[in-house]
Amino acid sequence: MTDSKSRLIDGASTVAPPLTTYTPRYIDIGINLADPIFRGRYHGKSRHPDDLKGVVGRAVDVGCTKLIVTGSSFKSSRDALKLAREFPGTVFSTAGIHPCSSSIFSASHHKHHDESQSEGEEESEHTPACDPDPSRPMPDGDGVDPARNDKIIADLADFIARARGSSSPELVAFGEFGLDYDRLHYCSKEVQLHSFSAQLALAASLSPQLPLFLHSRAAHEDFVRLLKEAFGPRLERLERGGVVHSFTGTVDEMRELMDLGLYIGVNGCSFKTAENCEVVRKIEMSRLMLETDGPWCEVRPSHEGWKYLVEWEAKAKAKAAVTSAAAAMAEERAGEPEKKKKQQQQQQGKNNQKKEPEVPERYKTVKKEKWEEGAMIKGRNEPCTIERIAKIVAGIKGVSLEEVCEAAWANTVKVFGIES
Numbered sequence: 191m192t193d194s195k196s197r198l199i200d201g202a203s204t205v206a207p208p209l210t211t212y213t214p215r216y217i218d219i220g221i222n223l224a225d226p227i228f229r230g231r232y233h234g235k236s237r238h239p240d241d242l243k244g245v246v247g248r249a250v251d252v253g254c255t256k257l258i259v260t261g262s263s264f265k266s267s268r269d270a271l272k273l274a275r276e277f278p279g280t281v282f283s284t285a286g287i288h289p290c291s292s293s294i295f296s297a298s299h300h301k302h303h304d305e306s307q308s309e310g311e312e313e314s315e316h317t318p319a320c321d322p323d324p325s326r327p328m329p330d331g332d333g334v335d336p337a338r339n340d341k342i343i344a345d346l347a348d349f350i351a352r353a354r355g356s357s358s359p360e361l362v363a364f365g366e367f368g369l370d371y372d373r374l375h376y377c378s379k380e381v382q383l384h385s386f387s388a389q390l391a392l393a394a395s396l397s398p399q400l401p402l403f404l405h406s407r408a409a410h411e412d413f414v415r416l417l418k419e420a421f422g423p424r425l426e427r428l429e430r431g432g433v434v435h436s437f438t439g440t441v442d443e444m445r446e447l448m449d450l451g452l453y454i455g456v457n458g459c460s461f462k463t464a465e466n467c468e469v470v471r472k473i474e475m476s477r478l479m480l481e482t483d484g485p486w487c488e489v490r491p492s493h494e495g496w497k498y499l500v501e502w503e504a505k506a507k508a509k510a511a512v513t514s515a516a517a518a519m520a521e522e523r524a525g526e527p528e529k530k531k532k533q534q535q536q537q538q539g540k541n542n543q544k545k546e547p548e549v550p551e552r553y554k555t556v557k558k559e560k561w562e563e564g565a566m567i568k569g570r571n572e573p574c575t576i577e578r579i580a581k582i583v584a585g586i587k588g589v590s591l592e593e594v595c596e597a598a599w600a601n602t603v604k605v606f607g608i609e610s
């Protein structure tokens with residue numbers, strides 16, 4: 191990029207270098223890249239070639255040069271660490287047990303957690319979606335198996351110790367863990383509370399501690415109570431801080447988390463309603479982090495936040511129109527009024543056509559059955575879409591894209607200790 195730019199500047203004196211143009215940079219703090227969907231596997235079946243490298247390539251292409259891959263079970267934590275080693279300096283990982291994967295603690299769980307780690311079963315399970323999906327809650331009463339608990343916590347401690355023992359620190363956070371009362375059908379409240387509490391105790395006992403990557407959905411009171419039990423009433427024993435990702439709670443809940451020193455992770459789920467967007471507007475810049483939570487949580491046209499993307503495009507078009515009008519005036523002065531008239535007529539014709547507000551995709555999107563090299567897959571959110579998250583946040587808050595990107599970048603580098 192730099193080379194071709196400087197060549198242009200050296201070679202053609204008419205090309206003005208865009209000296210003040212900001213190049214955005216992003217860190218996706220929550221991307222489930224260990225999900226088999228990024229290998230072309232959907233519900234255990236291969237639907238298209240493994241395009242993980244393309245996914246990472248598109249992310250880097252838009253300026254998302256750092257990806258923190260979520261570990262949400264033993265299997266995905268292990269796979270996330272493998273990916274971090276495969277893409278050194280670009281991919282980092284976390285390790286923890288998601289509330290929706292926490293039934294491994296329960297007495298009725300049919301297999302030992304370690305069995306799902308075997309290589310042969312590698313692609314059989316997707317990562318838990320952080321999109322709320324309340325249905326058929328599982329009744330309490332299956333209880334926690336103490337022997338299972340001891341083995342799980344010992345294995346998690348061992349995994350983290352081994353990962354941290356490596357020369358380069360690929361594992362940058364403890365998590366994803368927390369509470370999700372919107373999806374009790376995956377794991378009962380009783381077992382979720384146990385899982386969160388047991389992992390918090392482990393996180394607090396680490397020396398040095400790791401930053402926390404937390405999930406809280408419809409469970410704010412219990413979530414804060416357990417955090418305080420583990421780290422003190424002001425979280426004063428939480429050495430490295432933490433982020434509550436995929437935030438969809440209320441303004442008061444968000445303020446309480448910020449008061450406790452925690453950071454707020456924003457993705458497509460955070461823009462669903464006008465109330466959600468109002469919460470985003472009130473997140474302090476010094477506490478903001480950005481994420482896609484791919485393959486889940488994409489921004490959809492039905493979301494309140496979508497209108498900020500439409501607005502963004504309209505502004506970009508208006509800016510382009512001003513530029514082309516200036517060019518047309520120059521042309522007219524040069525004696526081409528007829529051409530201009532024609533262009534105006536064409537433009538008027540276009541304006542008369544009623545169109546749904548749409549936002550162009552940077553990359554082609556195809557259905558998984560029609561996979562092609564370089565295209566995104568419909569319904570599979572991926573980290574290159576993080577630029578949409580940043581644009582929507584900028585629109586909601588009425589600040590520049592640069593302010594949003596730089597604040598989120600600095601916050602993320604500070605908490606997760608990722609070199610910039």
Ligand SMILES: [Zn+2]
Pocket residue numbers: 319320366404405435436
């Ligand atoms: Zn989550």
